[in-house]
Amino acid sequence: MPEITRDEVAHLATLARIDLDDAELDHLAPQLSVILESVASISGVAGDDVPPTSHPVPLTNVFREDVVRPSLTPEQALSGAPASEQQRFAVPRILGDEQ
């Protein structure tokens, strides 16, 4: 398991919108490596006959009927919003592009 570099931690922090200063990066980068190594040790235990598992419960095809259920009222929906206007969620100015 290759060590996770300080640059990679900085990149991840940027992607996750977490502002880390140099001291924090120095502190966290080795810790993340340790965590990854610990998780990687599981790979050593699993034999070739154990496939990677994303879902621990052996269930598939859990579907819902296409039937409308009540929505929240706009007042309820917006009640937790820090700011709203015109019955919409107000969010800070967006830089960059729409997805």
Next chain:
Amino acid sequence: MSDTLVAFDDVLASYDPALGLEVHVELNTATKMFCGCPAVFGGEPNTQVCPTCLGLPGAMPVVNGKAVESAIRIGLALNCEIAEWCRFARKNYFYPDMPKNFQTSQYDEPICFEGWMDVDVDGETFRVEIERAHMEEDTGKSLHVGGATGRIHGADYSLVDYNRAGIPLIEIVTKPIRGAGAKAPAVARAYVSQLRDLIVALGVSEARMDQGNLRADVNLSLAPKDSGTLGTRTETKNVNSFRSVERAVRYEMQRHAAILDSGGAIFQETRHWHEDTGVTTSGRPKSDADDYRYFPEPDLVPVAPSREWVEELRGTLPENPVERRARLQAEWGYTDLEMRDVVASGLLGPIEETVAAGASAQAARKWWIAELTRRANDAGVDVVDLGVSPAQVAAVQALVDAGTINDKLARQVFDGLLAGEGTPEEIVAARGLAVVSDDGALGAAVDAAIAANPDVADKIRDGKVAAAGALIGAVMKEMRGQADAARVRELILEKLA
């Protein structure tokens, strides 16, 4: 600042274009992809939201079975393989159009893959290979407030409505389409148009491009002619009409060629299409921020459609499009040329519906191809987005067939329909458009025309019946077109017998 463009023919002398199309289809399920909120268009802001589609803590998504069914039917209609087992994945990004900070999508396990669709362009068939069709959810709608332009740049803040967030989407991605050459723009348009026909025939979406039910992203690259390679592509987003798909491909071909001719390089980037000016502008370059850190969605179990279910759904598919075109042409008695125009205009479906609503095939073709297409071109929209429905066209033709109006008056009825003045019958009444076949009023006009044109009248008395045309014209003018021309002719001949 405008881009330098190379003449289209010169592009083809030096380069081979490769196209790729990504089409998002918004399904017409009653509810959203992962919750029971209604998936209808046009509700008041944030009236169709719940803890799940708002991404509130603890809310759990559950897959809409009907959406999976629609995805499989689309895949089968596109000759795809259907995955025996596949998962949803989280596409992580920070943009407030999704309140969860991720979009639930599929990553390396699409439900449908490896298909194809044959596309007719000017009588030539192109096979478009389908890479994949996967399930995902639509995003919310942002309104940008403040700033000079009202567009995203310069906005002071944004207001978000999450009614659309979570509506089921199927994203259909082609493999690179090569070898289309000069027909690349037409192939792109034909693909989107014929894909829309297929979606409509499947009944899985309203498929209205003007309402965003069907949205196309156009990838284009150029490679040196006969090199067999693929160049760097640009992706032009949200090209929202058939016509624009064609124009955007053409524009990007000409723009790429100018850059490559001058020794420059194409940067992989997103571009925006501007319907009004017919140009694309740079969006943003692909960057580190496009690291979406996909991972399997832990809150949704895998989808594993049984082969029995897939075969059952295969049995519900509409007729194969190629066979359907051949059948309709035979039923309608159109010439090859007429049929080609209809298919190229994306009017197969509307004409079929118009005929089903009672109009003759020739009448339906006349109104859609001649009258409505001209109006759509004048308005700069696709004819299917003009706002006149097949049922309305059939209703107008029924009034013509009944002798209530003639073709000339029918055009005024279309004016009324486009102005939202009600049903064809209401428009005829409100505008006073019905033809006059009342002999009293017509007789007076005929007498006046005869009196005003004694020479013509004499000719008719002498048996030169063909001369009646001049008198009919005079009467029609007098009646402002609202006369039954056949009855006018009868009256003239009676009076001059």
